[in-house]
Amino acid sequence: MKKALIVPVVALLAWIGGAFVLDVYGAEHAVDGSWDLIIVAGCRVNPDGTPSLALQRRVDRAMDIYEQGAAPQMLFTGGKGDFGGTEAEAAASYARTQGLPAAAILLEDESHSTDENARFSSERYPAHRVLVVSDSYHIFRVERVFGRYYPDVRGVGSTPRPWWRFRGSMREVLAVGWYGVTGRL
Numbered sequence: 794m795k796k797a798l799i800v801p802v803v804a805l806l807a808w809i810g811g812a813f814v815l816d817v818y819g820a821e822h823a824v825d826g827s828w829d830l831i832i833v834a835g836c837r838v839n840p841d842g843t844p845s846l847a848l849q850r851r852v853d854r855a856m857d858i859y860e861q862g863a864a865p866q867m868l869f870t871g872g873k874g875d876f877g878g879t880e881a882e883a884a885a886s887y888a889r890t891q892g893l894p895a896a897a898i899l900l901e902d903e904s905h906s907t908d909e910n911a912r913f914s915s916e917r918y919p920a921h922r923v924l925v926v927s928d929s930y931h932i933f934r935v936e937r938v939f940g941r942y943y944p945d946v947r948g949v950g951s952t953p954r955p956w957w958r959f960r961g962s963m964r965e966v967l968a969v970g971w972y973g974v975t976g977r978l
């Protein structure tokens with residue numbers, strides 16, 4: 794009986810350890826220098842069409858970076874999900890209420906995955922150096938996926954509440970594995 798428990802316990806510990814590493818990795822990135830573009834990775838929209846708390850948090854983090862003068866424009870990504878308009882439109886609308894000028898807003902509003910966020914963004918808005926803002930646990934994958942389309946990429950993590958960080962980072966371990974197996978990292 795004890796031997797039968799070893800493999801699942803080790804697998805669970807490895808999964809939790811991987812989740813922790815992903816979250817810590819994404820939380821440690823500092824922003825320095827000048828960049829061509831700040832990209833906000835898409836995220837869920839609420840039933841009333843407003844951005845989810847996670848998407849608001851990403852926009853807030855991107856606004857902090859923008860206000861530091863890191864880049865002249867901000868690109869919002871994400872297509873239409875289950876509710877409201879597109880993720881990009883919801884994020885851009887929220888950013889306008891936070892003081893982002895209309896001239897600084899760019900949209901990529903057709904993507905439905907991190908890979909599509911990166912590919913569609915690079916096709917519409919080619920740049921050399923980009924900052925990509927997402928949740929801390931998502932940064933490892935974001936840097937690798939966007940790095941396939943942009944020469945110089947740095948991810949910047951926003952920090953969710955503890956329960957969402959745990960839940961999201963556990964899911965992200967699986968996503969990193971899937972992207973690795975399918976050759977998209």
